[in-house]
Amino acid sequence: MIELRNLTKRYGDKTAVDELSLTLEPGTVTGFLGPNGAGKSTTMRLILGLDAPTSGTATIGGRRYADLRRPLRTIGALLDAKAVHPGRTGRDHLRAMARSQDLPARRVAEVLELTGMTAAARRRAGTYSLGMSQRLGIAGALLGDPRVLMLDEPVNGLDPDGVRWIRTLLRGLAAEGRTVFVSSHLMSEMEQTADRLIVLGRGRLVADEPMSALLTAGGTVVRGPDLGPLAAAVEAEAPGTARWTGDGATSTTELTVSGRTPEEVGALAHRLGLPLHGLAPAGRTLEESYMNLTAESIEYEAATPAGGAR
Numbered sequence: 001m002i003e004l005r006n007l008t009k010r011y012g013d014k015t016a017v018d019e020l021s022l023t024l025e026p027g028t029v030t031g032f033l034g035p036n037g038a039g040k041s042t043t044m045r046l047i048l049g050l051d052a053p054t055s056g057t058a059t060i061g062g063r064r065y066a067d068l069r070r071p072l073r074t075i076g077a078l079l080d081a082k083a084v085h086p087g088r089t090g091r092d093h094l095r096a097m098a099r100s101q102d103l104p105a106r107r108v109a110e111v112l113e114l115t116g117m118t119a120a121a122r123r124r125a126g127t128y129s130l131g132m133s134q135r136l137g138i139a140g141a142l143l144g145d146p147r148v149l150m151l152d153e154p155v156n157g158l159d160p161d162g163v164r165w166i167r168t169l170l171r172g173l174a175a176e177g178r179t180v181f182v183s184s185h186l187m188s189e190m191e192q193t194a195d196r197l198i199v200l201g202r203g204r205l206v207a208d209e210p211m212s213a214l215l216t217a218g219g220t221v222v223r224g225p226d227l228g229p230l231a232a233a234v235e236a237e238a239p240g241t242a243r244w245t246g247d248g249a250t251s252t253t254e255l256t257v258s259g260r261t262p263e264e265v266g267a268l269a270h271r272l273g274l275p276l277h278g279l280a281p282a283g284r285t286l287e288e289s290y291m292n293l294t295a296e297s298i299e300y301e302a303a304t305p306a307g308g309a310r
């Protein structure tokens, strides 16, 4: 179990993590999402004691990382797959890790097998592709057979086969009663892997929900050639509930209206005499729910293309 209590990290006047309180439970895969710069990696570094919190605490099974005698037996982590000595073979890297934690050498062969890295184990890590480095990183995280796994973007660089493999692996680890905490930007992947989602925005908790709740989040997506009057009418009645969500690539605009059913939005469009091309409940995919949740907290946003929907 991982517990964060009012965890805060400031770099100068930048607050990377802001009063974050969470409990991550055994037996579940918890997904960690948020826009670039939201503070996900910083949170993970604070849990591993790689950075000191400005205030608040992060504990694993009730103890700070620094107080764990053999940390790899308690928590396995993958933060940066390329943080391996390039001149060392994958096997030597894992052997050194195993020795430092008094783990039996046979465990190295086991995790190499588990991650499909046996054949590449005698090659130098510097020659590995990103996907192979990710696998080696996961092998390292599993080495101590820990009850808690924490992985930062583990599917980054993996081929479709690898993506499916890690999904099955993480689900299996949670089914064994382990605590699995995993960040990703791949919504469709998270939708299939995580039981619970934690969304961070500008260092703060934006949402902490079971996946099932996020996938059935209310609201309506409406599409049509000219939804400006509809957006204005919705905003006049309930400010902050209408949001342009189309990509601006076609002449059809798309509006997401929170807190209203398709029937209500359809009736309003009818009263305004607006033609519609589509009307459907919102939040049916994780990506839609996520975009709604993080709209306010995106720091690094690309400009909408000229003539776009915004």
Ligand SMILES: Nc1ncnc2c1ncn2[C@@H]1O[C@H](COP(=O)(O)OP(=O)(O)OP(=O)(O)O)[C@@H](O)[C@H]1O
Pocket (backbone or CB within 6 Å): 011, 014, 015, 016, 034, 035, 036, 037, 038, 039, 040, 041, 042, 043
């Ligand atoms: N060592 C540091 N010194 C100064 N600022 C930092 C440092 N580490 C992180 N930050 C800042 O803290 C904020 C959070 O960064 P962090 O890397 O935790 O975000 P993230 O959610 O992991 O982003 P991404 O999805 O892009 O990986 C950013 O504004 C970042 O610039």
